[in-house]
Amino acid sequence: MEVITHERLRETVYRETMDNGLQVYVLPKPGFQKTYATFSTKYGSIDNHFQVEGEAETKVPDGIAHFLEHKMFEEPEGDIFAKFASLGASANAFTSFDQTVYLFSATENLMENLETLVNFVQNPYFTDQNVEKEKGIIGQEIGMYQDNPDWRVYFGLIEAMYAVHPVHIDIAGTVESIGTITKETLYTCYKTFYHPSNMLLFVVGGIEPEEVFSLVRSNQAKKNYKPQGNIQRLFDAEPAEVHEKRKVIKLPVSLPKCLFGFKETKLGVTGEALLRRDLATKLALELLIGTSTKLYQKLYDMDLISDGFGHEYNSNPNYAFSTIGGDTKDPERLLEIVTEDIKAVLTTGFESDDFERARKKKIGGYLRMLNSPENIAHEFTRYRFRGQDLFSVLPIYESMTLEEVNNRLREHIDWNQLAVSLVVSP
Amino acid sequence: MGSGCFFTLPWYRMELNLFEVASADMTVSCKGVFILNKTVFERGSVGHIRIHVLPTTRFKTFAVSLYAGIPLNEETVTTAALTPFVLRRGTVSYPETIQFRKQLEHLYGAGFGFDVYKRGNYQIIQFRVDTINDEFVSSSDSLLHKTFSFLGEVVTKPVTENGVFREAYVNSERETVRKKLEAIINDKIRYAAERCMEEMFRGDPYRLHPLGQRKDLDGITPASLYEAFQQWLQQANLDLYVVGDTTLAEVQELVEQHFTLGRSSSPVYVPVKSEAAGGDVRVVEEVLDVNQGKLNMGLRIPVTYGDDQYAAALLYNGILGSYPHSKLFINVREKESLAYYAASRFDGHKGIISIQSGIEIANYSKALEIIKAQLASLRDGQISELEMSQTKAMLRNTLLEMQDSAFDIVAYDFNRVLSGRERPVEELLRQIEAITPEDVVRVANSVELDTIYFLTGKKEA
Numbered sequence: 001m002e003v004i005t006h007e008r009l010r011e012t013v014y015r016e017t018m019d020n021g022l023q024v025y026v027l028p029k030p031g032f033q034k035t036y037a038t039f040s041t042k043y044g045s046i047d048n049h050f051q052v053e054g055e056a057e058t059k060v061p062d063g064i065a066h067f068l069e070h071k072m073f074e075e076p077e078g079d080i081f082a083k084f085a086s087l088g089a090s091a092n093a094f095t096s097f098d099q100t101v102y103l104f105s106a107t108e109n110l111m112e113n114l115e116t117l118v119n120f121v122q123n124p125y126f127t128d129q130n131v132e133k134e135k136g137i138i139g140q141e142i143g144m145y146q147d148n149p150d151w152r153v154y155f156g157l158i159e160a161m162y163a164v165h166p167v168h169i170d171i172a173g174t175v176e177s178i179g180t181i182t183k184e185t186l187y188t189c190y191k192t193f194y195h196p197s198n199m200l201l202f203v204v205g206g207i208e209p210e211e212v213f214s215l216v217r218s219n220q221a222k223k224n225y226k227p228q229g230n231i232q233r234l235f236d237a238e239p240a241e242v243h244e245k246r247k248v249i250k251l252p253v254s255l256p257k258c259l260f261g262f263k264e265t266k267l268g269v270t271g272e273a274l275l276r277r278d279l280a281t282k283l284a285l286e287l288l289i290g291t292s293t294k295l296y297q298k299l300y301d302m303d304l305i306s307d308g309f310g311h312e313y314n315s316n317p318n319y320a321f322s323t324i325g326g327d328t329k330d331p332e333r334l335l336e337i338v339t340e341d342i343k344a345v346l347t348t349g350f351e352s353d354d355f356e357r358a359r360k361k362k363i364g365g366y367l368r369m370l371n372s373p374e375n376i377a378h379e380f381t382r383y384r385f386r387g388q389d390l391f392s393v394l395p396i397y398e399s400m401t402l403e404e405v406n407n408r409l410r411e412h413i414d415w416n417q418l419a420v421s422l423v424v425s426p
Numbered sequence: 427m428g429s430g431c432f433f434t435l436p437w438y439r440m441e442l443n444l445f446e447v448a449s450a451d452m453t454v455s456c457k458g459v460f461i462l463n464k465t466v467f468e469r470g471s472v473g474h475i476r477i478h479v480l481p482t483t484r485f486k487t488f489a490v491s492l493y494a495g496i497p498l499n500e501e502t503v504t505t506a507a508l509t510p511f512v513l514r515r516g517t518v519s520y521p522e523t524i525q526f527r528k529q530l531e532h533l534y535g536a537g538f539g540f541d542v543y544k545r546g547n548y549q550i551i552q553f554r555v556d557t558i559n560d561e562f563v564s565s566s567d568s569l570l571h572k573t574f575s576f577l578g579e580v581v582t583k584p585v586t587e588n589g590v591f592r593e594a595y596v597n598s599e600r601e602t603v604r605k606k607l608e609a610i611i612n613d614k615i616r617y618a619a620e621r622c623m624e625e626m627f628r629g630d631p632y633r634l635h636p637l638g639q640r641k642d643l644d645g646i647t648p649a650s651l652y653e654a655f656q657q658w659l660q661q662a663n664l665d666l667y668v669v670g671d672t673t674l675a676e677v678q679e680l681v682e683q684h685f686t687l688g689r690s691s692s693p694v695y696v697p698v699k700s701e702a703a704g705g706d707v708r709v710v711e712e713v714l715d716v717n718q719g720k721l722n723m724g725l726r727i728p729v730t731y732g733d734d735q736y737a738a739a740l741l742y743n744g745i746l747g748s749y750p751h752s753k754l755f756i757n758v759r760e761k762e763s764l765a766y767y768a769a770s771r772f773d774g775h776k777g778i779i780s781i782q783s784g785i786e787i788a789n790y791s792k793a794l795e796i797i798k799a800q801l802a803s804l805r806d807g808q809i810s811e812l813e814m815s816q817t818k819a820m821l822r823n824t825l826l827e828m829q830d831s832a833f834d835i836v837a838y839d840f841n842r843v844l845s846g847r848e849r850p851v852e853e854l855l856r857q858i859e860a861i862t863p864e865d866v867v868r869v870a871n872s873v874e875l876d877t878i879y880f881l882t883g884k885k886e887a
Binding site: 008009010029031032033034079081082085086087088089090091105106107108133134135136137138139140141143144146147148149150205251252253254255291292293294297300301303306307327357358360361362363364365367368370371372373426 | 482484485486487523524527528530531532533534535536537556558562563594598601602605606608609611612613614615714715716717718749750751756759760763764765766767784785786812815816817819820822823824826827829830831832
């Protein structure tokens with residue numbers, strides 16, 4: 001067991017890697033009633049083409065990671081929710097581009113709940129019938145998102161940017177693609193990505209670290225996992241330029257939705273360097289178009305934007321892009337003014353006062369996030385899977401310089417890499 | 427349902443959840459603070475503002491909440507809703523919005539915002555600030571003091587011109603509220619839920635949206651809004667909560683310093699007495715351009731937070747539809763694959779159970795029949811021991827874990843202010859444990875289906 005103390009944040013993390021490769025982290029939160037645990041695999045919607053060392057190359061249907069997540073809750077004795085409910089735990093799961101997370105929160109029966117979580121995720125049970133049944137449920141989930149203009153405009157933007165990389169494919173897939181999923185394809189994905197060496201268990205709350213480690217140790221020792229070779233995630237070459245400059249989707253909306261962003265060209269950055277770039281870009285966007293900027297206020301005063309206008313940066317070693325936007329009565333005028341202003345800022349750079357203030361805002365947001373066990377578990381895992389450490393965020397922010405943020409902005413804003421996504425009423 | 431207006435917005439979420447059942451709103455009426463940690467509010471009052479302080483070192487922040495509630499009323503709903511939008515534009519010390527927002531960033535991006543929502547027969551405006559405890563950052567003077575000075579100014583000293591609100595701000599925020607009201611239709615899940623309530627309460631002020639009515643917006647002037655604001659400050663129920671590393675004495679002093687209102691009385695909330703309405707079930711169908719149909723139902727339940735049967739009503743709702751082991755989830759989703767979500771929600775301040783589901787349009791009759799069968803099975807007492815024990819365990823978990831969030835602790839305590847009923851979490855836990863299937867059946871037989879609302883597409887799918 002390794003102990004990592006972050007004195008300034010008053011947080012201590014305990015870590016141990018099991019013999020089969022499973023990484024386990026415990027963060028005690030003295031005084032908290034709740035324990036929150038996540039059991040995550042580094043496997044999401046983008047991992048649709050892969051090869052395990054010494055095995056055949058495999059391509060799987062779109063939406064299968066998410067489908068698999070739904071099906072994991074079924075056990076030979078029935079739905080695992082019933083067991084969690086009897087133990088007073090609320091359980092759920094979610095799938096994103098690059099991870100699948102199973103979780104529970106509970107205030108009692110903590111060790112039993114933890115063992116239930118580990119066991120159900122390590123015990124797949126797929127049958128032809130239960131796979132068919134799920135297609136109806138997920139079909140409705142897809143239908144629900146089809147009617148959601150925020151979801152559509154977001155995926156519209158990624159589709160505009162990416163021609164090949166699977167990040168542009170809806171996490172749930174399509175009714176057609178999930179139609180081709182069988183229990184055999186599910187088992188193939190399961191065996192590859194649910195090997196303990198590709199997974200991470202995070203437990204946060206009012207718990208004793210050693211109690212968790214000893215439970216997991218003896219639980220894993222009983223399971224006889226054989227070592228697995230490295231998983232190669234295969235991605236066909238994505239062109240550097242955007243796929244389409246502009247994508248328009250017709251859906252009834254009270255005002256047009258407009259999202260735009262820049263597709264990053266410099267890929268292959270990993271680990272702490274990627275985190276630093278990520279934070280610098282977010283800070284740059286805050287300074288460029290955050291709620292206290294002149295540009296934001298000008299757009300608001302011109303009635304071109306409203307509450308809900310925001311910005312985000314999403315980065316991974318093999319794709320990265322910014323998203324900026326919201327509802328607007330006039331997307332053309334909005335883009336025109338934003339373009340003009342950004343060009344001006346690119347020449348002058350940001351001011352040092354503004355930089356200090358935006359940095360404070362980011363640090364405050366980060367510290368507030370650490371109040372929530374859920375956020376700690378989700379963010380810690382997400383960072384870990386990318387070879388990063390959630391607790392290095394504060395020192396990175398503190399060591400960041402104005403020059404660095406100015407340079408990052410100039411590197412990121414490349415007008416050839418701009419894509420726009422619109423949702424407008426038919 | 428709340429209308430969030432936070433500067434730091436939860437932005438696009440790129441994850442798909444396994445399920446979505448209860449909306450966050452439902453849990454507000456059953457969240458709580460557990461006395462295990464001796465987390466007891468200290469209470470006082472300054473200038474007819476009620477003050478509630480929970481001293482604790484568990485969090486990295488000071489959570490400050492000001493609740494202002496007035497009776498929900500057609501005449502005042504829109505002006506009251508518009509007020510906080512104008513207040514967030516500028517104060518006497520920070521008249522320009524950019525200055526105002528920069529000040530918030532100096533406070534380490536204090537999570538300032540407000541929510542406008544309905545509770546029982548009241549329209550509540552909740553201001554919130556979540557400020558970092560100075561110990562974690564290098565700050566020259568107390569961030570709690572600065573926060574109070576800021577929030578006090580926001581609420582009591584807005585920037586004015588010619589003795590009334592600044593016209594540009596009123597005009598601009600009027601458009602913001604209008605856009606929000608018009609945007610409700612974009613989110614079909616929320617739209618269907620709100621339309622169902624609007625139909626169910628068509629003769630009652632509860633039909634009103636907490637953000638008001640579009641038709642009123644044009645008639646509001648800077649002068650009329652300012653006058654309404656002055657009245658609102660005098661007449662609203664005001665409750666100020668602080669959770670963090672502080673004391674009642676410190677907070678009282680800060681309120682005295684920064685909230686000068688000259689109020690002459692402290693009104694109290696009058697809880698709803700919910701009654702069964704009788705009469706036939708109303709069916710409303712609405713056609714919009716949607717792929718998925720939304721089947722919503724509104725039911726009346728003659729039990730509210732202040733009643734002794736409240737715990738039994740929580741059990742009823744839990745067994746019916748607020749968890750993945752509930753009858754709706756099992757029968758509508760898992761057995762029949764008809765929906766991704768099928769859930770119920772209990773509003774303990776108005777006496778409403780609402781049911782929502784998203785279904786294929788052609789499956790309307792089938793889904794309706796299955797949902798009605800679940801209601802009937804509860805009336806007939808088809809409640810297993812397992813359903814009872816699972817639901818009790820889940821309610822217990824919800825109540826206990828809420829104390830890990832400062833704003834949830836506050837939300838639970840505010841139930842007491844709204845209902846006039848003191849019910850510490852331990853007491854509610856004991857009441858829940860004591861509920862029998864017979865108690866749940868009694869509640870089930872008092873529940874009446876009132877409205878069925880179906881949002882359907884232009885063409886049969």
